Amino acid sequence: MQLQAVTWGATLGTICVASPTCADDITLLGEPQDIQAMLNIIKFHTKRDMVKINPEKSEVLCSSKGKNYQQKTYTLGEKQINRVDKLKHLGITRNDKSKVNTDEECLTKTTIKYLSIQENPTENPHNIWKCVRNNQNDIRKADVKSRLITGTYMLQTTKGKFSKNQRSGICELCTKVEEDIKHFLLECQSLESVREKQRNKLLSLTVLNRRGGKANYKQEYVLQIIMDCSKLSTTTLSHLKTDDLIEIEKHSQNVCHQMHKKRTELQAQ
Numbered sequence: 001m002q003l004q005a006v007t008w009g010a011t012l013g014t015i016c017v018a019s020p021t022c023a024d025d026i027t028l029l030g031e032p033q034d035i036q037a038m039l040n041i042i043k044f045h046t047k048r049d050m051v052k053i054n055p056e057k058s059e060v061l062c063s064s065k066g067k068n069y070q071q072k073t074y075t076l077g078e079k080q081i082n083r084v085d086k087l088k089h090l091g092i093t094r095n096d097k098s099k100v101n102t103d104e105e106c107l108t109k110t111t112i113k114y115l116s117i118q119e120n121p122t123e124n125p126h127n128i129w130k131c132v133r134n135n136q137n138d139i140r141k142a143d144v145k146s147r148l149i150t151g152t153y154m155l156q157t158t159k160g161k162f163s164k165n166q167r168s169g170i171c172e173l174c175t176k177v178e179e180d181i182k183h184f185l186l187e188c189q190s191l192e193s194v195r196e197k198q199r200n201k202l203l204s205l206t207v208l209n210r211r212g213g214k215a216n217y218k219q220e221y222v223l224q225i226i227m228d229c230s231k232l233s234t235t236t237l238s239h240l241k242t243d244d245l246i247e248i249e250k251h252s253q254n255v256c257h258q259m260h261k262k263r264t265e266l267q268a269q
């Protein structure tokens with residue numbers, strides 16, 4: 001609380017964002033003098049409240065090349081905090097260039113493996129948001145899609161994982177196998193009536209299926225098109241233009257939303 005009351009450290013516009021916390025994990029962001037002052041506040045309050053922050057479990061990552069920045073030492077109480085050139089915070093590895101290696105993140109995080117991560121998202125919105133018009137219906141569809149692509153849509157396996165396997169990961173609709181993203185979008189027989197109508201239309205938009213008629217696409221490929229077709233825009237779908245990718249994404253959001261509605265409806269029965 002004391003840290004939030006002071007105005008040192010990093011800001012976003014006029015909002016102070018110098019000490020983001022998650023459970024018992026705290027990060028300090030700012031110029032060297034801000035950081036040391038904040039460390040002193042932490043030392044004072046933790047001592048008063050009789051809790052201990054272990055300086056050996058804390059690390060300093062400097063993103064500036066300036067000599068003064070590089071040579072500055074930081075202490076928590078008497079102890080100096082170790083400097084590192086990369087560190088892991090909330091599961092994400094950051095380096096001294098203040099950059100997250102997005103390719104590595106995509107490879108190691110199974111929840112975002114279908115997501116195409118862009119270099120400059122502020123100048124150019126992600127394909128998922130390009131097809132969204134400013135109305136409730138479109139935003140609702142994009143919301144479902146965003147949760148699916150980031151692994152935060154509550155499938156049974158997600159619930160199982162968050163409950164440390166206290167809850168079953170078995171699909172509540174067909175009660176046969178575990179409900180993961182592939183089962184939900186491609187396999188669950190209880191959702192086949194909705195899926196069947198949409199799947200071919202979606203694939204026809206990729207133009208690829210015109211070559212071989214009713215070709216048997218690999219499940220993983222179909223899943224990638226539904227989840228984020230822009231990830232294939234440099235490889236299999238390189239023949240498509242930006243507008244084509246937006247059109248596919250638009251249809252994919254319809255498919256996902258309809259599957260979501262059917263799933264919710266069946267679960268309520």
Ligand SMILES: [Zn+2]
Nearest residue numbers: 171173174188
């Ligand atoms: Zn099922």
